[in-house]
Amino acid sequence: MRKPFVAGNWKMHGSKASILTLVSDLNSKIAEIGDVDVAICPPAIYIDYVNRVLAGNRIAVGAQNMAEEANQGAFTGEQSVAMLKDMDCNYVILGHSERRALYGETDSQIATKVDVALKAGVTPILCVGETLEERESGVMESVIATQLDAVLDVVGIESFDKVVIAYEPVWAIGTGKTASPQQAQEVHAFIRGKLSGLNADVASKVVIQYGGSVKPDNAVELFGQPDIDGGLIGGASLNANDFIAICKAAG
Ligand code: PGA
16 A cells, blocks of 8 residues: 655745744644655755754655755755755655756756665655646657656666656646646556556555645545545645645545
């Protein structure tokens, strides 16, 4: 059985004051959540602060990106996986569509980053997903397959039970347009089926999150689908009540 996993992607939001309020609220409500893994991914500069406010409770902390280089070097503005580990960061979101579209991250860079994260023992949350144009022109599956293949070619299927996949249709991110539970399930089944063709045992263990306008009122139905194992939550993760309600829905 796969354990559901819900992660909050705060993107570039927050201040010390707002984070203190949000994380304190999460601390006081976390006991309401059942058997679900939970992580929050603040902007990198706040990772240490979030960890200190969490004070060792069961919520894990993740980053939203990291460098391809594993350790240190002349890479102005970057953070390495060694630094994330050093700051008790257990997850890293990689290949988010905003990184792909706004910062030109390529499949090959993302594959390298997944490899670097795995080697350091930090769990990558690998985002894949199609644009509306790609969905409407019928190339959705090949787009997602290409995104997955780039990573599979570098790390191999055997490593994928340590990778979390987040299916995030680009047209559903921050738009209020959620994929219907059926649309999402269809793609999740496609992803699991593709991995299953390579290694059925690994495929049965891979956690595949759905992301894109998940809210408390659509989470239960989405997470009720057989191949949806939780969510990667943007906007709603900035509100403690909403995020906790979504985590409960995964339980
Ligand atoms: P959203 O973002 O929940 O605000 O749509 C999801 C994401 O980008 O990870």
